[in-house]
Amino acid sequence: MRYTHNIKTIRKRKHVVKISVIFTILLVALILILGFTTLDAKQFFLGFLESFWRVIVAYLVAISIAIFTTIIITSTTTLESIFIPILDALQSFPSFALFPLLIVWFGRNSIDVIIILVLEMVWPILFTLLSAQKQIKTDLMEASKIFGAGGINYFLYVLLPLLFPAIVTGSIVAWGEAWETIIAAEIIVNVTGVGNYLSTAGNNNQTGVLVIGILLLLLILFIINKYIWLSLLNMSTKYQQE
Amino acid sequence: MQAKNIGKKFTLDSQEITALENVSFEIDKGEFAVVIGPSGCGKSTLLRILAGLESPTSGSVIWKEEKTIGFVFQSFALFPYLTVLENIEFGLKMKSIVKSKRHEVAKELIKEVGLLGFENKHPKELSGGMKQRVGIARALAISPNVLLLDEPFSSLDEFTAENLRSLILSIWKKRQITIILVTHLVEEAIELSDKIIVMTSGPGRVKSLIENKLKRPRNLRSKEFYSLEDKLENLIKTS
Numbered sequence: 001m002r003y004t005h006n007i008k009t010i011r012k013r014k015h016v017v018k019i020s021v022i023f024t025i026l027l028v029a030l031i032l033i034l035g036f037t038t039l040d041a042k043q044f045f046l047g048f049l050e051s052f053w054r055v056i057v058a059y060l061v062a063i064s065i066a067i068f069t070t071i072i073i074t075s076t077t078t079l080e081s082i083f084i085p086i087l088d089a090l091q092s093f094p095s096f097a098l099f100p101l102l103i104v105w106f107g108r109n110s111i112d113v114i115i116i117l118v119l120e121m122v123w124p125i126l127f128t129l130l131s132a133q134k135q136i137k138t139d140l141m142e143a144s145k146i147f148g149a150g151g152i153n154y155f156l157y158v159l160l161p162l163l164f165p166a167i168v169t170g171s172i173v174a175w176g177e178a179w180e181t182i183i184a185a186e187i188i189v190n191v192t193g194v195g196n197y198l199s200t201a202g203n204n205n206q207t208g209v210l211v212i213g214i215l216l217l218l219l220i221l222f223i224i225n226k227y228i229w230l231s232l233l234n235m236s237t238k239y240q241q242e
Numbered sequence: 243m244q245a246k247n248i249g250k251k252f253t254l255d256s257q258e259i260t261a262l263e264n265v266s267f268e269i270d271k272g273e274f275a276v277v278i279g280p281s282g283c284g285k286s287t288l289l290r291i292l293a294g295l296e297s298p299t300s301g302s303v304i305w306k307e308e309k310t311i312g313f314v315f316q317s318f319a320l321f322p323y324l325t326v327l328e329n330i331e332f333g334l335k336m337k338s339i340v341k342s343k344r345h346e347v348a349k350e351l352i353k354e355v356g357l358l359g360f361e362n363k364h365p366k367e368l369s370g371g372m373k374q375r376v377g378i379a380r381a382l383a384i385s386p387n388v389l390l391l392d393e394p395f396s397s398l399d400e401f402t403a404e405n406l407r408s409l410i411l412s413i414w415k416k417r418q419i420t421i422i423l424v425t426h427l428v429e430e431a432i433e434l435s436d437k438i439i440v441m442t443s444g445p446g447r448v449k450s451l452i453e454n455k456l457k458r459p460r461n462l463r464s465k466e467f468y469s470l471e472d473k474l475e476n477l478i479k480t481s
Contacts, residue, residue, distance in 0.1 A: 145295060146293060161321070
């Protein structure tokens with residue numbers, strides 16, 4: 001699997017350092033060669049921030065849906081046998097096909113992009129959670145019952161911590177897909193954001209701006225991966241069942 | 243405590259399996275009962291029914307007094323994300339007992355079961371024996387008057403198991419609680435029990451009830467011990 005491979009490689013610190021160094025050297029070199037002036041830094045970062053909050057909002061919605069659905073579906077085996085095939089079918093639905101409809105409904109704005117992002121992000125999280133839920137050992141469920149963890153306590157003190165590793169791995173995949181999606185989604189809907197900024201640069205034949213912009217974007221995302229997701233991933237090993 | 247005609251059936255691959263049939267026995271307050279039988283005789287299922295984790299298909303369990311049940315698992319079943327201290331406190335936390343009180347109880351138990359210095363370790367960092375000490379302390383933290391143990395020493399080496407058996411005996415003496423322990427080891431059954439419930443498999447039934455009158459502390463090498471061991475072994479073999 002592509003994703004598991006990615007997760008394993010980003011765990012290695014050496015790898016992280018190496019990539020950071022390569023990125024920085026490349027960026028400095030490019031800035032020196034092409035001149036930073038071609039890239040409007042302020043506009044770029046404003047665009048980035050705009051895209052960033054869309055991803056965050058979509059992520060929060062997607063993870064809530066995924067956790068809620070997992071709890072509901074896995075509550076009985078009947079629900080599970082009904083819904084898993086349905087979800088499996090829905091997962092393959094090409095979400096970009098919804099764009100014309102969304103634009104008709106909501107006009108050309110952030111909501112369209114966020115809905116598409118949610119549709120992209122919810123699947124990897126949901127399916128990782130569903131399989132993780134299956135792997136919770138019976139004895140842990142029995143222990144939580146014996147020691148009185150029911151209802152909300154079961155959710156907070158047993159289920160959520162046991163699902164935490166899956167939440168992190170699912171989120172890493174979803175996060176990666178979201179950034180792939182948002183660039184295209186912003187261009188299609190034609191709202192401001194980093195995708196649109198790059199697209200405009202492309203239309204104006206500003207190759208330098210494009211290259212530096214893409215590299216900057218990669219670097220920012222890489223730093224977020226390293227400092228947020230990687231440390232969450234390391235933390236989650238503590239939550240793994242034996 | 244009284245178990246009356248307990249039966250348990252479940253379906254596996256659309257085949258109905260009878261795990262327990264007409265299981266009846268009584269256990270007195272403060273008694274140390276051991277359920278013994280070959281694997282597949284439904285003894286773990288029986289213990290789970292007594293604990294209320296599963297419900298019987300027929301029959302019933304009658305408790306004559308208000309009961310609080312502590313349960314010790316063969317697989318320890320510790321929460322991997324909690325420290326030793328937090329695992330022990332788990333039951334109290336679920337009862338919304340304040341932190342200072344929880345700490346007090348847990349610290350006392352840590353001393354009693356021999357986990358001093360391990361308070362802030364996670365289960366992963368502990369040996370099997372240490373994990374089961376946590377399992378026992380977690381069960382005791384909720385001040386149970388009934389302690390159920392499901393093959394608690396089966397996944398431990400003999401030396402560790404012996405230490406934990408003495409620990410269980412000292413806990414039982416000190417607290418005078420009712421203990422029901424499931425095992426497949428004859429020697430363990432005789433060493434610990436007041437009453438032995440011998441079960442047979444396919445379907446699980448009570449083969450016989452043996453009152454174990456050997457004097458405590460028990461000498462595992464005495465003539466009486468050996469003769470009871472022979473008797474039990476024959477009972478299980480011919481089942």
